[in-house]
Amino acid sequence: MKITQKAEIIPGTVGEGLAQRGVTRREFLQYCSTLAALLALPPAMAGAMAEAISKARRQSVIWLSFQECTGCTESITRSHSPTLENLIFDLISLDYHHTLQAASGEAAEQARMQAMKDNDGKYLLIVDGSIPLGNPGYSCIAGISNLDMLVETAKGAAAIVAVGTCAAFGGLPMADPNPTGAVSVGDIIKDKPIINVPGCPPIPVVMTGVLAHFLTFGGLPEMDALGRPKSFYGETIHDRCYRRPFYDQGKFAQSFDDEAARKGWCLFKLGCKGPVTYNACATTKWNDGTSFPIQSGHGCIGCSEPNFWDAGSFYQALSMPVTATPSMLAGAAAVGAAAGVAITWHNRSTKAAAKAVHEKVTVQDLTREVK
């Protein structure tokens, strides 16, 4: 049953773009159902979403890239064409993106200024990469420092999406010793709604899901304490991991090539950070739902959490101390023992003093003197 319902097509809208591309309404509804499910919205929302998105003006989007590796862009554009993720990408008006735009030099900057002027207060700003607060020369574009460009562009944005762990939490550039003085978007911009979509890189559908939510409802989805959309970052990798039953039974791989690893047992002892990492990898998976790191035999490295580069070795179990060396441990034990002896001595003298002043209790001592 193929219904190609002729919906009302309004010029300049997403709906028009879809029609031009020969996307049927049914196909689009299917896509919206998938998105609604991913965003944990009720199924009935799919129709409303399709309605809202198809009537929406193509959303002006400005994408700024700072101290980054382009992995986030790679992720969002990595298409198994034609995926629907790509499709919705066509539905927005990507007015500025260093890597993807054809224009260069002054023409490129001109495009950004034009988009900011035409859509003042309405455009969506996407940022990947962290911002150096040290020497502005560490990272600049067309002679403009990252900090200046961010502050200038954020001014007229409706909302900001910090894509990738660098933009959301500082990421690799901020890792110890943080030579560039890198900070996250949220450290600089305080007066705009910001949603963090961390991950190194984030899952493509998580990025497009957030965009679709913005197009449908004109606002940002419900977020957790770290500003991440709850629908994707609501649960840990560990809680949704298909290897979780092995963890519960205490069945662990001890090395990457032992019998237990071949049997697919839990990778906790090999350093898996799944228990402390909130992301949708275990359910949404990567590469069109093919697999995710744990399924491929490697523990989660916790890339969507703040400071994950400095959280100890990727191969050290979560239960191990992060920074202590054997000599530090020995020293701490010695200090602890000495402190213990001192405290014990003091406590004993307190107790001995209490004993010394104890007067034998007689029955007359059970009541108070009436004054």
Next chain:
Amino acid sequence: MSATLAKGINSFKEVIDAPIASFFSSCVHCGLCAEACLFYTETGDAEYTPIHKLEPLRRVWQQEYTLLGKLGKMLGLSKPVTDAELAAWEPLVYDSCTLCGRCAMVCPVGNDMTYMIRKMREGMAASGHAPEDLVGATMRSITIGSPMGIKWPAVLAQIKHVQAETGITVPVDSPGAEYLVLMSSMEIINFPEYLSALSRIFKQAGVTWTLAQDAFEATNSGIQIGASDLAREIVSRIVVAAERLQVKCVISPECGHAFTALRWEGPNLMGRPFGFEVKHILEVLDELHAAGKIKTKGQDARPLTYHDPCQIARRGGVVEQPRRLLNAVAVDFREMPDAGVMNWCCGGGGGVSANSRAEPLRLEVFKHKKAQIEAVEVQTLITACANCRIVMEEGLEHYHMKVEVVGLTELVAQYLVEDKTT
């Protein structure tokens, strides 16, 4: 001399030992102990959470024995424990804790709240915050010799009565006997069946036994009120008599805390091991029965159940013995839900039954025992503690339940095979 706050606080400092320090520092505030406490489950009042009843003691521990607490105290960040606070805690420590120990069984880190309440009462008593009735009972124990004010002539009257009834001579102050028999005031006043049953059982078993004129009372108010100096004096009467008469074993009667006082606390109070064994009467009966020294004939046809007294089963470890005895003399013995070490308290242990102020609360929490009895649909309730017995009789009366309470020793004696010729 009289009770003062300073004495109470000093006593808190004195009783805090390594177990208490580790209990307080390992509490994870999970609240599981509340669910195990009769007073919480029946009232839903979070004040009755067992660990909360210890709050003043915990504060003294923190202020005197922890580094941060000492600093806080020096800087005036933590307030000292006050008289008003101890007065507010008095009903929690004495009226709503029967020292039943059920909370200690469920604590995931193994904290023994009962041990701590027992120790905390030392400070409560020393600061004059013990219930009036318990003070009175302790006073009578020390000055008269028994918490209910009973003197030897009352025992003598009962002996005469028992001798007339059974035709068996009750030995008094007989040196070299195997067993020294003790009684609780409650048995002397309310349950003369106990002494009569014992006379017949021991005669049949052919064992020697005796009562002691200067140590017939097994109960120990010093333990209940929390005054170790007085508890020591009371327990020493028994120890002195037992050693004077050179008995092999002292039998703790059908009483809960008397067993705890003599068996577990006794040697610690005296600071030395005893020259005799201490056994609960059920242990002795089970041994005699297993050795074939006493035999039973016939079985009770009534459906009946057994209430485990907390100090005897949970705190005392006497769990299997009553069941072996009951199965020998009863056809239809039914276990209540949670029977054995997790049994629910009658609501009157640990001095609560001696404290008239606690009576309304005690009757309120008896609902749990009521539900347990109703679950097995019996009209006969067996137990092995005279205090549980009287508390349950009052509870059953209050809730208009037609259930008879019987002591296990008595029940065994009822089916005893007696050779009348010897």
